[in-house]
Structure formats: structure tokens, C-alpha cells
Amino acid sequence: MASIRQRGERWQARVTRRGFPPETKSFRTRHEAEAWARSIEVEVDKGTYQNRTLAERTTLADVVRRYLEEVNPLKKSAKDDAIRLTALLKSRLAKHALANLTPAVVGAYRDERLRSVSAATVIRDLAVLSSILNHARREWGLPIENVVRLIRKPRQSQGRDRLLSDDEETALLHAVAPVGRRSPWMQPLIVVALETAMRRGELLSLRWENVNLDKRTALLPDTKNGTRRIVPLSSKAINTLRSMPRSLDGRVFPISAVAVHQRFTLACNRAGITGLRFHDLRHAATTRLAEKLTNLAELSAVTGHKSLQMLKRYYHPSAEALATKLG
Template identity: 30%
Template sequence: MGIYKRGKTWYIDYYDQYGRRHREKVGPNKRQAEQALAKRKIEVAENKFLDKKKHEKIKFKDFAQEFIEYYSKPNKRSWKRDTQLVNNLTAFLGHKCLHEITSFDIEKYKKERVKKVTSATVNRELSCLRNIYNRAIQWGKATRNPVKGVKFFKESEGRLRYLEQDEISRLLQECPYHLKPIVIVALNTGMRLGEILNLKWQDLDFNQKFIYIENSKNGEKREVPMNNFLLKMMAQLKETSNYGDYIFSHKDGSPLKGVYRSFKSACKRAGIKNFRFHDLRHTFASHLVMNGVDLKTVQELMGHKSFSMALRYAHLSPDHKRKAVEDLGNRMQKVVTIWSQKENLTNCQN
């Protein structure tokens, strides 16, 4: 690494973080050459150096496909969802090179996109875009993330539809044979439909009473406890299972499909309106809270990364607020009692 002069022009000579050698023309000023070399040293040390000659022609649409192929598919069960998000982003940004996209471009995308879809959908797309650039930086194909500093749309808390006990009974009565155990698993674990349908017998530990989800929506492993009722039902299913590794499968052993349609029909027969399969998760969490389970435990059982997600259910349990201040009151009463006793003893001694 160093600077050198040829004729009247100064050059810098350095190696990047990958061991590749680079020479750059700076100009007639030695001081500028020294400053340019110092800047490159910092970029290399912080792994932020980008060979513009090599990467300036990388189109966003091309890298986005690499993101799907080498990140989403191997790491996320929801990679098909990522593919749709990428398609939406590419329609607006795909013609630009990766390093050309600015925060202003993203602001324009927000403005145009929200005319066609909900703000929540735009936020999911921006989140995907942010993840794309994080991978690009990690893989040495970008030095900055233009999504950083861009404000996401404010979202409402969304719907919180759950079933009362009588609705649960009516739904289960109308579920066909193949659907009923799937619904029971959802009601007793809060698992997502995709997680349930991808369950294999090897994911169940009957001794420890746990279901192990290897790759959840968040891309992390998760342990889901089974209560005795669910444990007994799963054991009965295992005794009659003849179709391979998947717990819920077709006769050829492939994971069961068509559940949404079957579930919708069961809800209609049961007279239950405005209810999706995903709302069984809300039902699971809501009944936990109404039975006195604390919100931190609900967060863990639901597999939520953020505690704010569990706070959606707080209004269902005003008792936990009363209990909190009551516990504090009891502790305060003990302190005051001890203080009063000491005060009385002091007065007596005097």
C-alpha cells in the first residue's frame, strides 16, 4: 500500500479486503493522494470497500434473484412470499443498478405503491428491500443501505378475531375427519397452518411433550409444548398413520393441501363469519390471556420476536394490571407495618 508519482500525476496502490490489488489515479496533488489512500484503508478495514468497476453494472433485478436463490430459499419457509415481494419491487426498481438506488427513489416507490395496495403491504415490501441490501453489503456487493432512514407507514394493530367456547364447539362439530385434528393442533399450540402441515413424526417428542419447529416463519427453531389432551390425540393419530413421514398427508405421503377451502366450508356450516385459519392463533393467545397467563409467556408460546405483538392481547386481561398493583400494595403494606412497629418501639423507649 502506498502512493507513487508518474510524471505529474499521483496514484494510490492498495489491497482490498479480499486480497485483490488496486491502483487508482488521483491527480497532481500529493496531499489528495494521501487522503484518498487513507480513505481506502478505512473502507477496507471496515469491509466497506466496493470495487465500482466490478459492481457498478449489477442490476437490482439480478441481485434480487440471487437474494431469493441464495438466502430466502435455504433459510426461509416463506421464500415464495419473498419472491412475490421481490417481483413487486423489481417492477419499479429493477431497471436501476444496485448502487444507484437512493432513499429518494424509495420514497417515490412508497408514494406510488400505496395508491394500489395497503400501507401494511408496502411496509412488508420495504422490509424485504432492506433485507436485500443487508445481504448485498454482507456479500460485498454494496456499501450502503438506502432503506436506512426511510420511514415506514404507521400501521393499525390489525384485526384480533378469536372464537368463544361455543364457537369452538360448533366449528369442531363441522370439521371433516381430516381437518379436525389440524384445527385442534392450532387451538392448542397457536402454530401457523404452514408449520402444522409441514410437521413430521420426527418433530414430536412424546416423552418431553414438545413439538420442534425447525424453521419457523422467523427463520428460527422453536419448541412448542403439548398439553396432555393434544399428546393423547397425536399418539392416536400415530397409531393409525400409514402414509409416511408427514403427520398430515395425502395417501401418496405428500403434505396435505386444500385446507383453506375445507376450513372455510366448515366455518360456513358452523355459522362462523369473518374468520380465517390464522385467527386460530389469536384464539389460542386470547384464551391463554383470559385464563391468567402473563404476556411474556404468551410471547414465547406464540414465537413472537417482539413483545409488542403480545401486547395486542393485554386488553383481554385487566386482572393482570389489578394483580400487579395489588402485589405492590401488599409489599408496601409490609414495609409500612415494619416501619410503624419500629416507630412505636422507639416511642416506648423514649
């Protein structure tokens, strides 16, 4: 049962029920104390009671810091998520106690982020926050709900459909030709990317010990999706790999992601190509492979897409080509 008593200028409510730890909380008025006590008793009767003391004393920042230390280092996206979580720690949202995280509070955080970053970035921010709250609830026993599920997610823009034309490919490969002080790795990197549809990270982690030139395959032991994948290599990819110098560290492409980004941007400027990113090569490669591999299961086995929905975001057939097929 509940007891209400005045302590100084505050009113203290205490709820005790057999089999449950006592709940105590102070309020400015007796009315607030009585209302709170009734709500606790109703939850106990319904079987939905949860002790909120820990959630009231723990801030989101406390949980994020623990997540950064214990959970994030074990994730494949640890580096990117660490940047995202560090930014979250600096936000007003992180100062809220877990018990005060309501849909309205998280919605305000969403709207504030939308004023400075894209909808896709906010969607990823909310996904990380959702993962943190789920982990805190399931693994650390914090009595909280995942309020991210209760708010409206921003509408995501249509996926990129920037494809590399034949003329642009010729100009780009010419712009990265290994002459003078240019990198000897960029041209073969682009060729293999267009022949295999491999992601930039997969290409840069590829090792010679996992490339079988005789069987024309490249093994990716640990991909973005957390599974191994064997990528078939075209004749053009094989000839490109055979002609490449071998790095002493065993990597096929001994170059950093930052260097690839910088040199790809310089090459596009040199070739007069606008609006092209390295990841767009994966779109172009997937579209080209789809013309050879009409079976979606075979195509997804090569590209590594787990669902038809994701595969469709990378496959961009031209209306003219489809019209030709229709006859």
C-alpha cells in the same frame, strides 16, 4: 489531480490520485465535468471516496437476479420472498442503476405500491429490498448505501384482534366433523391449534417421530424463528392425537397449506362465521394459554414468541376478564 478535455461534443473529466484507480466520466458541459471532478477529489481528501463505476453499470435488477439465485434459496422464507422479488423485477425501480437509487426514487416506489397493496405488504417489500442492498454492500463489495433506511416507512395498521368465541368454536368444529367426504384431518388440526398456539406451518410439518404422547410434548426442530421448540401438550391435545389415524408418510397432519385454507374457508361459511382466518386460532390459543400461564417467560416458551412486543400482538384479553381479576 483532475484533467478536463473535450472529446467530440462531450467533456471528459479524469481524476487521478496515488493509491486510487483513475475515475473517468463524460458530461455535456465543461462546468458539469469540473463539478464532478471536484466532488471526487473532496471525497478522496475526506477518506469517503468509493469507485462508483460498478454501481453505475449495475442495475437493481442485476442484483435482485443474483440474490434470487445465490441467497434466497438458503432462506426459510424463500418461497414467499421469491414471489416478492419476481414482482420487484417487473417494477420501474429495478431498471435503475444502483448509483441512481436515491431516497426519492425508493420513496416513489413505496408510494406507487401503496396505491395497490396494504401498508403491511409494502413494509415487507421494503424489508426485502433493504436486505438485498445490505447483502450487496457487505458481501459483494458494491459501493452503495442502503437508502431504504432513509425513507419513511408506511404506518402499519393495528394487529388483528379477531378471537374465536365459544359458540363459534362449537359451530366450527361441527362444520369440520369428518363425515361423508370431509377431510379426517381438519377437526383434529383445529383442536390441536387451539390447544397449543402452534402456527399452521408448524402443525403441517409436525411428524409422529417428534411427538411423545407419554411425556406430552411435541418437538418442532426448525421453527419460523430458526430455533427448535418443544411444545407441551394439554390433555385435550393428547386425546385428540391418540384418536387420529396415522399417515404412512409420518406426518401428523398429511394435508397441504392450500387445502387447509380452502377447507377452513368452506367450514366457516358452513358455520356462518365471518372474518375468521386460520391464523386467528393462534391469537385465540395464546389468549387462552395466558389465563393458565401468567408467567410471560413460560407463555412465550410455549408460543415461540421472541419478544414481549410480538407476544402482546397475539394476546387479547377482554376488558371484562381483566375487570374480574381486579375485583
